[in-house]
Amino acid sequence: MNNLIISKKFYKIILPNKNNIDFQKFSPSTYLKFKKCPKQWLLENILFDEFNNTKYPSLIFPQSLIGSAIHKTIEDLIFIMKDYQCNKVNDINWSKVKSSIISLKELFIKNAQEEILKYLNNPRNKRSKEDYEIYIDDNIQNIVFKIKTMASKLKLDNTKVNSKKQSTKLNFELINANLSEFKISSDKLNFFGYIDFLKINNEIIEIYDFKTGLEKENDEKQILLYSLIWKFDEVHNPSSRNASKLTLAYSNNDKEIQPLENTQLNKKADELITEISNLKNIINNKSFEAYPSIDNCKYCNVKQLCNEHWNFIDENKLDLSNINDNSVNSNIEVSNLSKEDDRWTATVSHSDIFKKNQNIIIENRGEFSLNRDILNSSKEVRILNFNYYFDNEQQIEQNKIVLNKFTEVFQFK
Numbered sequence: 001m002n003n004l005i006i007s008k009k010f011y012k013i014i015l016p017n018k019n020n021i022d023f024q025k026f027s028p029s030t031y032l033k034f035k036k037c038p039k040q041w042l043l044e045n046i047l048f049d050e051f052n053n054t055k056y057p058s059l060i061f062p063q064s065l066i067g068s069a070i071h072k073t074i075e076d077l078i079f080i081m082k083d084y085q086c087n088k089v090n091d092i093n094w095s096k097v098k099s100s101i102i103s104l105k106e107l108f109i110k111n112a113q114e115e116i117l118k119y120l121n122n123p124r125n126k127r128s129k130e131d132y133e134i135y136i137d138d139n140i141q142n143i144v145f146k147i148k149t150m151a152s153k154l155k156l157d158n159t160k161v162n163s164k165k166q167s168t169k170l171n172f173e174l175i176n177a178n179l180s181e182f183k184i185s186s187d188k189l190n191f192f193g194y195i196d197f198l199k200i201n202n203e204i205i206e207i208y209d210f211k212t213g214l215e216k217e218n219d220e221k222q223i224l225l226y227s228l229i230w231k232f233d234e235v236h237n238p239s240s241r242n243a244s245k246l247t248l249a250y251s252n253n254d255k256e257i258q259p260l261e262n263t264q265l266n267k268k269a270d271e272l273i274t275e276i277s278n279l280k281n282i283i284n285n286k287s288f289e290a291y292p293s294i295d296n297c298k299y300c301n302v303k304q305l306c307n308e309h310w311n312f313i314d315e316n317k318l319d320l321s322n323i324n325d326n327s328v329n330s331n332i333e334v335s336n337l338s339k340e341d342d343r344w345t346a347t348v349s350h351s352d353i354f355k356k357n358q359n360i361i362i363e364n365r366g367e368f369s370l371n372r373d374i375l376n377s378s379k380e381v382r383i384l385n386f387n388y389y390f391d392n393e394q395q396i397e398q399n400k401i402v403l404n405k406f407t408e409v410f411q412f413k
């Protein structure tokens with residue numbers, strides 16, 4: 001799918017058809033996203049006719065590729081360990097696991113290669129296969145360390161049940177099982193989620209959430225939501241047993257979260273049911289508000305489609321005197337584009353650096369020819385992730401922006 005035609009089509013600003021919303025149930029992350037900014041949820045969950053009824057492609061980074069490949073590696077490892085009745089790293093059957101995977105590094109590289117193929121198919125991808133491979137190579141020691149640390153935390157039981165994410169066969173009450181990337185779901189709560197590692201026996205139910213990045217504010221909320229979905233999973237937990245241990249497993253430490261008691265769980269469930277019914281009303285009425293803020297919009301995948309964001313940046317100019325580097329990355333909307341030699345001139349419509357209606361120069365230093373094509377054939381564009389160079393000491397006001405390899409230029413239809 002990553003050919004020039006698809007990419008060109010993608011870089012047009014398309015207003016979504018709100019009748020095309022793909023909503024069944026919330027996952028903890030989509031629910032938290034909805035609360036943060038309903039409009040972002042809408043734009044990320046709507047199906048776009050232009051992209052064969054798929055969701056809007058996300059921005060991609062090598063760090064997220066590594067995170068997904070580490071998760072897949074742990075998922076595969078648990079599956080293989082179960083297959084060989086190996087309950088922990090270095091136990092009596094570990095040698096069988098080793099001979100199957102060769103090494104944790106090899107298992108990771110296999111998964112990373114699969115992720116690279118997915119990334120290369122994303123129309124927003126601007127890196128080559130080699131770029132990703134070099135990035136992985138440069139970070140491989142740290143990656144293998146993270147995987148080894150996570151693997152050392154796996155203490156499996158002698159249970160027969162083994163499954164991977166794709167399995168739909170386990171549609172019965174789970175009493176004894178060790179599962180990786182396991183889908184739990186509750187009709188009562190209107191929620192589903194994938195648990196990284198779920199360990200169940202007669203005495204205990206343990207939920208592990210493996211975190212490959214830094215600790216985030218929502219991590220605790222997320223694992224508590226998993227325990228709630230598990231409690232009310234009508235298929236896998238009809239006896240409504242409570243999770244007894246919740247672990248956020250970071251690469252350098254574990255954080256145990258106190259599981260909620262029955263009364264707390266029931267109270268939370270009632271609150272959530274009311275809240276979800278309100279959120280469903282928003283979806284049915286198609287009244288999605290935007291909550292622009294510096295934190296919310298910074299990493300938003302769909303800001304190019306969100307008018308509120310562009311009005312917000314006009315009112316929230318960057319304070320360049322507080323920036324130590326002599327360059328900053330930003331976004332801009334311009335009109336009256338016109339080519340002059342090897343650069344373009346344009347008038348500012350929305351910016352957190354320049355004044356409205358100011359004339360600016362656009363230089364394209366990236367080798368990415370698609371941006372050049374779009375600039376040549378447009379009058380009005382939104383540009384994400386350009387560089388603005390300035391000199392705080394000399395206080396010379398530049399009126400030039402520079403596009404780099406990762407700049408995206410979106411054309412108004």
Ligand code: SF4
Nearest residue numbers: 037040292297300306
């Ligand atoms: S750009 Fe900001 S306001 Fe707009 S959808 Fe994204 S997070 Fe919400």
